[in-house]
Amino acid sequence: MSEKEIKNLEEIFEARIARDDKIEPKDWMPEKYRKTHIRQISQHAHSEVVGMLPEGNWITRAPSLRRKAALLAKVQDEGGHGLYLYSAAETLGISREEMYEQLHSGKAKYSSIFNYPSITWADIGAIGWLVDGAAIINQVALCGTSFGPYARAMVRICKEESFHQRQGYEIMLTLSRGTEEQKAMAQDALNRWWWPSLMMFGPRDEDSPHTAQSMKWKLKRKTNDELRQQFVDQTVPQADILGISVPDPDLKFNSETGHYEFGEINWDEFWQVVKGHGPCNKERMEARVGAWEGGAWVRDAAMAYAEKQEKRKVAKAS
Amino acid sequence: MKKEWPLWEVFVRSKNGLEHRHFGSLHAADAEMALENARDVYTRRSEGVSIWVVESKYITASNPEDNGELFEPAQDKVYRHPTFYDLPDEVKHM
Amino acid sequence: MKNQDLYKYVLGVADNSLILGQRLGELCGHGPNLETDIALTNIALDLFGQTRSYYQYAAKLEGNGKTEDDVAMLRLERDYKNVLLVEQPNTHFGHVIARQYLFDVFHYQLMTALLNSNDETLAAIAAKSIKEVSYHKRFSGDWLKRLGDGTEESHEKMQEAIDHYWPYTDELFDMTESDVKMAAEGIGVDVSEFKESYYKEVSDLLEEATLEVPANPYFKKGGKEGIHSEHMGYILTELQYMQRTYPNMTW
Numbered sequence: 001m002s003e004k005e006i007k008n009l010e011e012i013f014e015a016r017i018a019r020d021d022k023i024e025p026k027d028w029m030p031e032k033y034r035k036t037h038i039r040q041i042s043q044h045a046h047s048e049v050v051g052m053l054p055e056g057n058w059i060t061r062a063p064s065l066r067r068k069a070a071l072l073a074k075v076q077d078e079g080g081h082g083l084y085l086y087s088a089a090e091t092l093g094i095s096r097e098e099m100y101e102q103l104h105s106g107k108a109k110y111s112s113i114f115n116y117p118s119i120t121w122a123d124i125g126a127i128g129w130l131v132d133g134a135a136i137i138n139q140v141a142l143c144g145t146s147f148g149p150y151a152r153a154m155v156r157i158c159k160e161e162s163f164h165q166r167q168g169y170e171i172m173l174t175l176s177r178g179t180e181e182q183k184a185m186a187q188d189a190l191n192r193w194w195w196p197s198l199m200m201f202g203p204r205d206e207d208s209p210h211t212a213q214s215m216k217w218k219l220k221r222k223t224n225d226e227l228r229q230q231f232v233d234q235t236v237p238q239a240d241i242l243g244i245s246v247p248d249p250d251l252k253f254n255s256e257t258g259h260y261e262f263g264e265i266n267w268d269e270f271w272q273v274v275k276g277h278g279p280c281n282k283e284r285m286e287a288r289v290g291a292w293e294g295g296a297w298v299r300d301a302a303m304a305y306a307e308k309q310e311k312r313k314v315a316k317a318s
Numbered sequence: 319m320k321k322e323w324p325l326w327e328v329f330v331r332s333k334n335g336l337e338h339r340h341f342g343s344l345h346a347a348d349a350e351m352a353l354e355n356a357r358d359v360y361t362r363r364s365e366g367v368s369i370w371v372v373e374s375k376y377i378t379a380s381n382p383e384d385n386g387e388l389f390e391p392a393q394d395k396v397y398r399h400p401t402f403y404d405l406p407d408e409v410k411h412m
Numbered sequence: 413m414k415n416q417d418l419y420k421y422v423l424g425v426a427d428n429s430l431i432l433g434q435r436l437g438e439l440c441g442h443g444p445n446l447e448t449d450i451a452l453t454n455i456a457l458d459l460f461g462q463t464r465s466y467y468q469y470a471a472k473l474e475g476n477g478k479t480e481d482d483v484a485m486l487r488l489e490r491d492y493k494n495v496l497l498v499e500q501p502n503t504h505f506g507h508v509i510a511r512q513y514l515f516d517v518f519h520y521q522l523m524t525a526l527l528n529s530n531d532e533t534l535a536a537i538a539a540k541s542i543k544e545v546s547y548h549k550r551f552s553g554d555w556l557k558r559l560g561d562g563t564e565e566s567h568e569k570m571q572e573a574i575d576h577y578w579p580y581t582d583e584l585f586d587m588t589e590s591d592v593k594m595a596a597e598g599i600g601v602d603v604s605e606f607k608e609s610y611y612k613e614v615s616d617l618l619e620e621a622t623l624e625v626p627a628n629p630y631f632k633k634g635g636k637e638g639i640h641s642e643h644m645g646y647i648l649t650e651l652q653y654m655q656r657t658y659p660n661m662t663w
Contacts, residue, residue, distance in 0.1 A: 345445065345447060358454050
């Protein structure tokens, strides 16, 4: 294809996105669109799968059978969501194994929030309430993204996730209405998860070079800072209902703008965790690599068995 | 590097009377496993009463580049639609 | 309590599901791939769902305002009546499948018989559970065949797992004092009657999976009497952690 032809195709492509046409896997797309989508969708999938670990950590210790079943179902959902997203990325010509390799080698990123440890039961509440709350804000926006398989995966995920945040908040509510020890546990969890949750929206807009391109492709519908503001605005009143306080001395409501003003994020910590030096980066990767490598003989066996069965079928037929 | 499990497409009938609809895909080593995995992955919330699975490689898909010749010729065949025919309002049941 | 034997009988059935569910719960997020991870979690969820029904019933039998969680989480180790089989660790995926299949075949027999229990609650739980357990058996049986008749490595691992778990199977058919009484009243089931058909079914599948039926005639038992393996204390440490550390709270 000549440069002029490509340029022409690109114009048609951008126009399609501008008028809210969906792009499907076999459609022509600019190489950069394909690569950016593989990167973002696989990163999203990795986040779901790594995200199973901090919560999975509490399945055997959940304080009641009801909570245990709900938590197990939630963590399982995250595995399912990872699966939907890997499938969406696979339509762009990358295999799940390749994506795993990128994750395991550190080439692919996942949400940094999962590099924080879940050390008390209240953390399970805080993760559901804050982390899922932040994730939903991102994901709802993505239901209208331009790439069809990604948008469809997001619609299914949003539908299934609606119980996740509620179960987290319900845990927090129960704690905050409980004994002094339980209230303290809830406050402590909010103290530790608040700032990392705000970091989930990524760097400040001025430090986020891909924002303009992502907005154009509807991979983003709002900027990082806009989404972060939305999260703070909706979450602070929820903390008030719980009767626990957000650990930010600069937090105050601005009645003129109708928004909360909040303090500065510790960006050194943000970059430290992103670069792999958070509290649990190493443990998370060891768990993922361990499961994958430890499962290799199982996957091979299933393939070998399937091939044998196929041969037997053919032999029988002939 | 060993061979990895192939990709399968999953179609689910959500209740009797409705058609099977494409739900998504998954990996499985054989058809039986694909069916079981589809049950575990895609019908966790009672979404289905029947499942079809087919290995993705057996699906032949039309090419978007052919969309012009495949689909546009149908666009001007308005006489295939009932609204093409003018009838007076007093004619009922038609 | 009105019926101590019935209470014990219910626990005997329920504890197997609870402890096996705990073991499967440990695996969530660590399966050999996503699809299998999700499938195993479904089995764990089925088992926990069953335990809740049983423990709600047991709590009602015990009276004095006890809840399902009190019954599930606040007993002493000697008062848990699960078989030794289900408390064994997830050494590798072959062990998980061997443990599961050897339990599922028995579990299915038990639920089939419990459908005819004179006790309406137990019969109702069995009616719901049997569909779940039927699927568990299909899942674990299919995997047993894949691993047994897969690669050389998987064959060896699966044989080792079956050999390892075989000595735990005989206990499934032991009858405790309460079991005998409950079976006589038509509430419980005489599990000793299942033995022959159990070994027949298991042996047939092992053969299909190209695995040897272990000849080892030495069996381990004790769980049904509350005498567990060394693993049990650790399982309970996790299961009971919150309830023991923060007594009398609502979660």
